[in-house]
Amino acid sequence: MNFLEERILKDGVIKEGNVLKVDSFLNHQMDVALLEEIGKEFHRRFANLKITKVLTIEASGIAIAYAVARCFGVPMLFAKKAKSINLDGDMYTAEVESFTHRNKNQIIVSKKFLSSDDRILIVDDFLANGCALQGLISITEAAGAEVAGIGIAIEKGFQYGGRSIRNLGYRVESLAIVDSMDAATKTIVFRSQAE
Ligand code: 5GP
Secondary structure (H helix, E strand, O other): OOHHHHHHHHHOEEEOOOEEEOOOOOOOOOOHHHHHHHHHHHHHHHHHHOOOEEEEEOOOOHHHHHHHHHHHOOOEEEEEEOOOOOOOOOEEEEEEEOOOOOOEEEEEEEHHHOOOOOEEEEEEEEEOOOHHHHHHHHHHHHOOOEEEEEEEEEEEOOOOHHHHHHHOOOOEEEEEEEEEEEOOOOEEEEOOOOO
8 A cells, every 4th residue: 555545544534425535634734745755756657758847727736736846847837717708819728527516617728838849747636537637638739738647646446537538548647546435434445556
């Protein structure tokens, strides 16, 4: 079991509706030492890919992406959730359905921060149905940049996002993959992965 799986078992809380709460160490209060570990681990896994930028989506991806970008020594960029539909042409946009809030957001990234020379590492806290990732992938590719890899802290393997994004040919590395969880018995089963 790796450091993140151990922490999820210790402090994660299973909610109804297939939601795992990790707000005591990752999503609200943040354990910065744990974030640094996550950054180092993604750097180890993607070190040879000549990453030029780390891309995530606000809000909960930002801290993880910061830690990862720090290890690579590259800028971190986050897609903003647009408040207005009055967007000018200087933005890449994508529509993203939120799993936790059950609403749709337009996400935006300024064109000046992505170029066709970029090799992007996309990072997020959770992978559920894959909508957030699909949005980030489409923005990256609209800029002519390459999605070099995708790093996820916690993948919920019983939802279809991981399978569908890997089937498209992207390299997705998840530090913890939850294969099943049960709110009544408070049990979480992780997929075993080669370390
Ligand atoms: P997806 O777009 O893959 O369906 O969902 C990913 C996004 O939804 C992540 O950015 C994350 O913020 C949120 N999310 C999905 N499932 C969970 C969950 O079980 N717990 C928490 N805390 N966030 C989740």
